[in-house]
Every structure is written in structure tokens, then in C-alpha cells.
Amino acid sequence: MNAFVETAMLVVGFLLIIAGCYGLIRTYHLLKIVIGVEVAMKAVTMFIVLAGFINGKAALAQTFVITVIVIEVVVAVVAVGIAINLYNNYGSMDVRNLKKLKG
Amino acid sequence: MQVIEYSAVLFFAVPLAILLINILFPKQLAEKFSIYLAGIAAITQIAASAAGFLLLSAYRLHEYEFSFWDMTNAGSVRFGVNTFSLVILFCIGLVSLASILVANRTVDKKRAGYVNLLMMLMLGMNGMVMVTDLFSLYVFLEIVGIASFVLIAMFKSDTGLEGAFKYLVMSILASIMILTGLSFIFMQTGSLQYAHVVGMNLLEGQSSPQLMLIYAAMTLMIAGFGIKTGAVPFHSWLPDAHQSANTAVSVLLSGIVIKVAGIYGFIVLTGLFSKLPAVNMALAIMGTVSIIIGALFALRQNHFKRIVAYSSVSQMGYILLGLSAGSILGLLGAVVHVFNHATFKSTLFTNAAAVHEQTGTYDIDEMGGLEKKMPVTGFSSLAAFMSTAGIPPFAGFWSKLLIIMALWDSGFQLFAAIALFASIFTAVYFLRLQKKVFFGKLLSKFAGLTEIGGSIKFAQIMLTVVTIATGLFFPFALLYLKGIGIL
Numbered sequence: 001m002n003a004f005v006e007t008a009m010l011v012v013g014f015l016l017i018i019a020g021c022y023g024l025i026r027t028y029h030l031l032k033i034v035i036g037v038e039v040a041m042k043a044v045t046m047f048i049v050l051a052g053f054i055n056g057k058a059a060l061a062q063t064f065v066i067t068v069i070v071i072e073v074v075v076a077v078v079a080v081g082i083a084i085n086l087y088n089n090y091g092s093m094d095v096r097n098l099k100k101l102k103g
Numbered sequence: 104m105q106v107i108e109y110s111a112v113l114f115f116a117v118p119l120a121i122l123l124i125n126i127l128f129p130k131q132l133a134e135k136f137s138i139y140l141a142g143i144a145a146i147t148q149i150a151a152s153a154a155g156f157l158l159l160s161a162y163r164l165h166e167y168e169f170s171f172w173d174m175t176n177a178g179s180v181r182f183g184v185n186t187f188s189l190v191i192l193f194c195i196g197l198v199s200l201a202s203i204l205v206a207n208r209t210v211d212k213k214r215a216g217y218v219n220l221l222m223m224l225m226l227g228m229n230g231m232v233m234v235t236d237l238f239s240l241y242v243f244l245e246i247v248g249i250a251s252f253v254l255i256a257m258f259k260s261d262t263g264l265e266g267a268f269k270y271l272v273m274s275i276l277a278s279i280m281i282l283t284g285l286s287f288i289f290m291q292t293g294s295l296q297y298a299h300v301v302g303m304n305l306l307e308g309q310s311s312p313q314l315m316l317i318y319a320a321m322t323l324m325i326a327g328f329g330i331k332t333g334a335v336p337f338h339s340w341l342p343d344a345h346q347s348a349n350t351a352v353s354v355l356l357s358g359i360v361i362k363v364a365g366i367y368g369f370i371v372l373t374g375l376f377s378k379l380p381a382v383n384m385a386l387a388i389m390g391t392v393s394i395i396i397g398a399l400f401a402l403r404q405n406h407f408k409r410i411v412a413y414s415s416v417s418q419m420g421y422i423l424l425g426l427s428a429g430s431i432l433g434l435l436g437a438v439v440h441v442f443n444h445a446t447f448k449s450t451l452f453t454n455a456a457a458v459h460e461q462t463g464t465y466d467i468d469e470m471g472g473l474e475k476k477m478p479v480t481g482f483s484s485l486a487a488f489m490s491t492a493g494i495p496p497f498a499g500f501w502s503k504l505l506i507i508m509a510l511w512d513s514g515f516q517l518f519a520a521i522a523l524f525a526s527i528f529t530a531v532y533f534l535r536l537q538k539k540v541f542f543g544k545l546l547s548k549f550a551g552l553t554e555i556g557g558s559i560k561f562a563q564i565m566l567t568v569v570t571i572a573t574g575l576f577f578p579f580a581l582l583y584l585k586g587i588g589i590l
Contacts, residue, residue, distance in 0.1 A: 017279070017283075024272075030268070033272060037272065037275040037276065037279070040276075040279050041275065041278075041279055044279055044282045044283050044286065047282075047283055047286035047287070048282070048285075048286045048289065050286070050290070051286045051287070051289040051290035052289075054290050055289070055290055055291070055292075055293040056293070057289075057293045057294070060293075060294075061289070064238055064289075067238075067242060068282065071242065071245045074245075074249055075245065075248075075249060075271075075275060075278075078249055078252050078253060078271065079268075079271050079272075079275075081256075082252070082256050082264055082267050082268050082271065083268070085256065085259055085264050086264050086265070086268065089259070089261050089264065090261075098265040098268065098269070100261055100262050100265055101262055101265055101266060101269075101342075101343040101346060101347055
């Protein structure tokens with residue numbers, strides 16, 4: 001039973017990462033890019049929970065997960081802040097505007 | 104024993120104290136005086152790391168561990184300093200001081216904001232170098248990352264925001280990879296402290312799915328730290344971010360952030376997983392490709408800061424090669440190259456700031472013959488580029504020599520030969536820069552040009568003196584290291 005749960009969590013985690021990266025690649029919208037990477041980040045917290053479940057250190061894993069969630073929120077806030085400033089400068093959320101730095 | 108602990112606690116206490124003072128004071132006062140407070144913090148950091156180095160060798164210790172609360176608790180974070188991390192802490196202080204001196208001229212508005220973020224960045228970098236477990240390393244890595252994104256974006260120019268967004272998306276991908284790798288290692292070991300991970304001996308007695316997970320973890324962590332370093336397959340964000348930031352911020356990013364966030368991660372990885380030859384091989388290949396591709400890209404740029412940024416990609420390759428040797432000599436070469444790169448890359452970005460302040464452009468096609476009008480800038484640029492190219496009396500020569508010797512000893516003769524010949528590319532792209540900007544005929548529109556003065560000139564002279572002095576006295580440093588038993 002345990003082995004089944006572990007494998008299922010691993011597979012679901014990888015699917016979430018792939019879903020996040022697929023969303024990141026397919027969209028041209030700045031906020032949707034942030035959402036995509038956040039989805040992938042959620043999968044990572046799941047891996048940490050799984051690791052704690054397997055090695056029996058669930059308490060340590062929980063402290064890790066809470067710290068990661070806090071960091072993630074801060075990164076998301078900074079990302080959305082930059083996206084809003086880009087919107088103010090360009091008037092659209094299209095990532096194809098970002099073409100000034102090349103070479 | 105107590106004295107070492109005081110000097111180690113300073114690395115956390117001083118940036119935090121300045122951050123608090125800066126926030127508590129009224130805004131006008133902070134805008135005016137915060138830059139001096141930041142200078143005090145940087146100088147304290149330099150003094151504390153030098154004192155720590157002397158104290159460690161006086162007590163004949165290689166490392167010293169301490170903790171802010173009870174060390175026996177399961178989750179408590181231990182901090183430690185050793186000889187190599189003190190060198191990196193010294194670099195952090197030196198580059199921060201250079202950045203503050205440049206910012207005194209280039210940052211007009213939002214000085215208090217700049218200083219706050221700089222203190223946060225210093226706190227994050229000091230933490231990364233001093234922690235002794237992988238999860239805390241990740242936490243401080245994110246602090247460094249967040250401070251850098253905001254520093255790039257804070258002036259709200261189109262290019263700055265674009266560079267920051269690219270860096271941010273790449274960085275989140277890097278943290279996803281690093282954290283996934285960490286969770287796989289945590290799955291096997293049940294602890295992420297360096298001592299436990301080394302002691303676990305991960306490779307023996309494992310079934311093949313578990314081995315696969317460990318190799319997956321290594322791949323993910325190498326890719327993650329590779330993104331943070333800007334090594335070649337993952338370098339796309341680096342020139343954009345370093346070019347678009349304010350020059351005072353570029354000094355920080357290129358001078359120290361990529362080294363602490365990326366290279367220090369690799370130092371930890373090679374220390375923890377020295378029994379996996381695949382790690383060393385991956386670093387060697389990534390390093391060689393970085394050296395060549397970075398140099399070739401630098402050859403075709405026309406933006407002063409972009410050339411210097413691609414040069415960082417190329418030089419990071421040398422540091423990775425030094426680490427890939429897997430010996431103490433290679434580690435020493437890598438750390439010395441970190442120090443040398445911190446000094447000469449800060450010099451070059453300081454020169455970029457000086458040239459931009461005086462001429463108003465970064466485009467090297469629009470310049471020419473500036474040496475006659477700006478002799479200090481011209482000479483410091485020459486010294487920095489000779490050091491980068493590894494020309495004998497300068498500091499870069501010794502670190503490259505150590506790296507190539509370590510590679511040859513470890514059986515990577517092919518990589519040693521490539522590293523040796525790729526030095527020519529370094530000389531070529533910097534000669535092109537030097538020729539177009541400083542040599543040749545002075546253009547008529549620059550007839551009234553004057554040398555930069557004030558804090559930028561001071562930064563140039565200070566960094567050039569450090570570069571030349573390191574080059575001249577390096578043999579004594581080697582003898583000293585041999586004396587205290589590191590080599």
C-alpha cells in the first residue's frame with residue numbers, strides 16, 4: 001500500500017512540474033508565466049512531504065515545506081510587482097514586448 | 104575561542120543593524136546618510152573577515168562552528184567559518200565597498216532603497232557562505248535572489264524590468280531544480296546537514312531505483328546551480344540582467360552574486376559528493392564550454408557592460424574547471440580565482456561607470472582615444488584586463504596556473520590544454536575593448552573630456568592596487584598557506 005502511495009505521489013509531482021513548465025512555454029502573458037512556475041513550485045513541496053513520509057522525519061519535512069511556502073509567496077510578490085511595472089511601461093502584459101536586450 | 108565567535112557574529116549583526124537604522128530614521132536623513140552607513144558595513148565586513156582569518160590560523164584551526172541557540176536541538180541551524188569561506192566573505196566586503204563607491208555617483212534617487220537592498224544582499228550572501236546544511240543554503244540563496252531581482256528592477260527602466268523578469272523566471276526554475284534535488288537527497292538521508300550527508304555514504308548498498316534518484320538529484324542540482332552561475336547552457340539571462348542594471352548593481356551582480364549563489368553551491372556539492380566522478384566530469388565539460396562560448400559571444404558585442412558580462416560567463420568556466428579537479432589544489436585555485444575575478448570584474452564595471460558618467464554612452468563604437476583624457480581609467484582597465492587574460496605579474500596568472508596544474512594532476516589533461524589556449528580568446532576580446540575605447544585617436548567631440556573624480560576614482564585606484572598587490576605577493580600567500588597546513 002505504501003509503495004503505491006509513494007509512486008503515485010512521485011508521478012503526480014512530475015505531472016505537476018510538466019504542467020507548470022508547459023503553461024510557462026505556451027503562454028505569452030506575464031502573469032500566466034508566474035502562475036505556471038508557481039504550479040511547478042507546488043509540486044516541489046509535495047516532493048518534500050513525500051521525502052519526509054518515506055524516511056520517517058515528517059516533522060522536519062513539515063518545517064521545510066512551511067519555509068518553502070513563505071519563500072514562494074515572496075518570490076511571487078516580486079514577480080507580480082515587476083509584471084505590473086512592465087504593464088505600466090508598455091500598456092500590455094505581452095511578454096513579446098521584452099525585446100530590448102539582445103545579442 | 105570567544106573572539107572568533109564575536110568576529111563571526113558581526114557578519115550577521117552589522118547588515119541587520121544598518122537595515123534597522125535605515126528603516127527607523129526619517130526618509131530625508133536616510134537618503135542623505137545611508138550610503139555612509141553602508142560603507143561602514145562593508146569596511147566592517149572586510150576587517151572582520153581578515154581578523155577571522157588571522158584568528159583561525161592563530162588558533163591553528165581549519166574551521167569554527169557556532170550557533171545562535173542550542174546546538175543540540177534537531178532543527179537548529181549551525182553556522183561555521185573556515186579558511187576558504189573567509190576568503191569569500193572578504194570578497195563580499197570588497198565588492199560591496201566598490202559598489203557603494205560607484206553608487207555614490209550613479210544612484211541619485213532611491214539611495215535609501217539601494218542601501219536597504221544591499222544590506223539584505225550582504226546578509227543573504229554571508230548566510231549562504233556560513234550555513235552548514237543544504238536547506239538553509241537554499242533559504243539564503245532565495246534571499247540573495249530576491250534582493251538581486253529588486254535591485255535590478257528598482258529604477259523601473261524598460262530594460263531594467265526586462266532583465267529582472269528574465270533573471271527571475273530563470274531563478275525560479277533554478278530553485279525548483281535545486282529543491283527537487285534536495286528532497287531526493289533528504290529522502291535517502293533523513294537529514295540535510297553537510298556532516299550527515301557526507302557520512303551517509305550514499306552510493307553503497309543502494310538498490311538501483313535509489314541510485315537513479317541520487318543521480319537525478321545530482322543532475323537537477325548541477326543544472327540549478329548552473330543557472331545561478333550563468334554557466335553556458337544556462338547563460339541567457341546573465342548578460343541581459345548585468346547590462347540592464349544600474350552600474351553600481353552590475354558591480355555587485357557580476358562581482359560577487361553569481362559566485363556566491365552559483366559557484367559556492369558547486370563548492371558545497373563537490374565537497375559533499377566527491378565520490379561521484381560524474382559530478383566532476385559534468386563540471387569540467389560545463390566549464391570548458393562556458394570558457395569558449397562566453398569568449399566568442401564577448402567578441403561580437405558593442406556594449407561595454409555586455410562585453411564584461413560575457414567575460415564573466417567565460418571566467419566562471421575557469422572556476423568550474425578548478426572545482427572539477429576535485430583536489431585541494433583545484434579548490435584553492437577556484438577560490439583564489441573567485442577573489443581575483445571579484446577584484447578585476449569590479450574594476451571593469453567601475454570603469455564602465457566612469458566612462459558612462461563622462462561620455463554619456465556605453466557603445467564602444469562611439470568612443471576612442473579616451474586614454475589621453477582619462478589616464479586613471481585607462482590604466483586600471485589595462486591592469487584588469489591583463490589580470491583577466493592571465494599575463495604573468497598580475498593576479499589572474501597565479502589562479503589560472505593553480506587551476507591548470509590541478510587539472511593536469513587529476514588526469515584532465517585535455518581540459519587543461521583547452522583552458523590554457525582559451526586564455527588567448529580572453530586577451531582578444533579585451534584587446535578589442537581596450538583598443539576601441541582607450542587607444543587610438545581621440546575623437547574631436549571628446550576634446551573637453553575630463554578624468555572622473557571623487558568616489559569612482561578612489562574605487563578604481565583601490566581595486567587596481569589590490570589586483571597588482573595580489574599578483575606580486577601571491578607566492579608569499581602560497582608559502583603562508585603551506586605553513587598553516589592547507590596545501
